[in-house]
Amino acid sequence: MVPCCQRINTRHGTNLEVSSFVEWKAWEIANISKDEFFRTLDDAWYDWRTIPPSEENLGEKIGRIVPLGSVDIVTGRSPDTVASAKSWLKHQGIEYNTFVRTESGIEKVNLSYDVFIDDSPELMAALSATRDRRGILYTQPWNRQLPEMPRIRRADSWNQIPESLRRILDS
Numbered sequence: 474m475v476p477c478c479q480r481i482n483t484r485h486g487t488n489l490e491v492s493s494f495v496e497w498k499a500w501e502i503a504n505i506s507k508d509e510f511f512r513t514l515d516d517a518w519y520d521w522r523t524i525p526p527s528e529e530n531l532g533e534k535i536g537r538i539v540p541l542g543s544v545d546i547v548t549g550r551s552p553d554t555v556a557s558a559k560s561w562l563k564h565q566g567i568e569y570n571t572f573v574r575t576e577s578g579i580e581k582v583n584l585s586y587d588v589f590i591d592d593s594p595e596l597m598a599a600l601s602a603t604r605d606r607r608g609i610l611y612t613q614p615w616n617r618q619l620p621e622m623p624r625i626r627r628a629d630s631w632n633q634i635p636e637s638l639r640r641i642l643d644s
Contacts (some may be wrong), residue, residue: 474499475525476517481505484513494615497594511551516555516611521561527611527631532566534631542587545571549578581608588641590634594619601625607641609634 474491481489481503494502500510517524520627538544546569548558555574562569571585575581581589582599589600591607594616600606601622610616621627626641628634 476520476523477514480513480516481510487562492614495617497615499529499615514553515554518550518557518561521526521557522564524561526565527613531631534634535567537570537631537635538583538590538638541635541642543570545569545586547573547574547575547581547586547589588638590628590638592616597622597625609637609641 474494478489478491478493481487485503485505487503489503494501497505503510505513526532526610528643535544546558546562546567546626549553550558552574555572559572562572572583575584578591578593579595579599581593581596582603587607589596589606590611591610592595592613592615594610595606597610597616597619600608600625607624607640608626610619610625610627611631611634612627628637
């Protein structure tokens, strides 16, 4: 979101920061169309080297869940950004088994995974509404207001995720 904010600010004379996006519908906060927001997000991904990780040593931290099971990267981003996303993952040293692209982020709920780790409040609400789906919500400004939900745990950092994942898998 950092380079996306920079692009929106340059184009529209705003002062948006990642922390400005306190709701999932970021385009409404930016006061731009949904289409323009996603085009801007794609533009940021084309320049993937400018995208900082959400945390320092992200590849190492994500690597701590590799011994717990298969790790797939699942995204609802546009097909045009897949190569850039894969380059970014490699550059960050993030290990994964399979890269999966869905038509939208909410479609992830239809995939057969034991546990989803994501920052989408919409996905977590959809998982919680099912009887057997579980997730870990990675805290970001746009999901901080989300209430507790059945079968959904919250993680404020990647350091918390391995233990949370172990507890889910052991239950």
